[in-house]
Amino acid sequence: MLRSSHALLASLAVALPTAASAATLQSFKGEYTVSVHGFSVAKASFSSSYEGDTYSIEGSVSSAGLATIFDDTRGTVSSKGKISGKQLQPQAFRADYKSGEKASMIDIQFANGAVTATKVVPAPKKRNPKNWIPLGASHLASVLDPMAATVIHADSLDKVCGRTVKLYDGEMRANLTLTYDSKGSTSVRGYKGDTVTCRLGFEPVAGYRKNRKSLDYLRKRSRIMVTFAPVGQTGVYAPIHATVGTKIGTLTVSAERFEATE
Known part of the structure; x- marks a missing residue:
């Protein structure tokens, strides 16, 4: 269940407008639908506020439609941190x-861009060292939580792609590589x-089991496309649409609302 819940977080992570480098308070609202084969399987709603060099995000996610028959998942997520130059520096994720x-619960604490503590409930099962890629201290430096990982600070739309983001979800470290496709x-x-x-592009780094089929599929075969739009005049670009190829079909994340509220 832990990994499937992490997968839900990772899927919804592409739908999170977040921090703005702003001198005054700014607030944004995002509402998203997640669907497979045209059928809604999840809903998400997020409220973000940004002031000076700080950001705070509160959100809720839940299964929807036919998905509630098989896996009725509901939850809340939050993230806060600071903005240093063009980089986000998370302080806490839950x-x-x-x-x-x-x-279940995931709680991650950060300091100076590095993970200082992680708590997961229920605790992960004991890992087999023969096929487990363990996390080291070096893996947890300069990383972003699932909410901040897919939000980009850039000077323009032309500068959004062409970068690698370090993601940590409370168990696994992965690299997300963005390459330009189209406007x-x-x-x-x-x-x-x-x-x-x-x-x-998705590349697991540590904190995962070798030869895990779902990760191999994401890394080698899945086509993941993310469309970004500017969040007001903040210099921040957040996903407004995304598609993720999975074994059961293409998962689509679509914004129904993407706007400044203040």
Whole structure:
């Protein structure tokens, strides 16, 4: 259950407008639908506020549609931190979720861009050292939590792609590599304008089991595309649409609302 819940977080992570380098308070609202084969399987809603060099995000996620029959998952997520230049520096991340009657939690604490503590409930099962790639201290430096990992500070749409992001989800460290694909435009509630689409490469680094089929599929065969749009005039670019190829079909994350509220 832990890994499937992490997968839900990773899927929804592409849908999180976050920190803005702003001298005054700014707030944003994002609402998203996750679907497979045209059927809604999850909903997400996030409220973000940014002031000076700090950011704070609160959100909720839940299964939807037919997915509730098989895995009724609901939860809340939060992230806060600072902005240093063009880089986000998380201070704390927490996810509390419940699948059926089973409650789970992930809590990650950071300092100076590095992970200082991680608590996962229920605790992960004992790992077989023969096929487990362990985490080391070097793996937990300059990393981003699932909410901050896919939000980009850039000077323009042209500068969004062409970078590698270090993700830590409370168990696994992975690299997300963004390469340019195309430009376009879109219109949703709160935003109408230009976008840029990047292809996202997924590479597990540590904190995972070797030869895990789902990870091998994401790394070698999955086509992951993420479309970014500007968050107001902040210099921040957040995903407004994404598709992830999976064994059961293409998972699509679409914004229904993407707008400044203050």
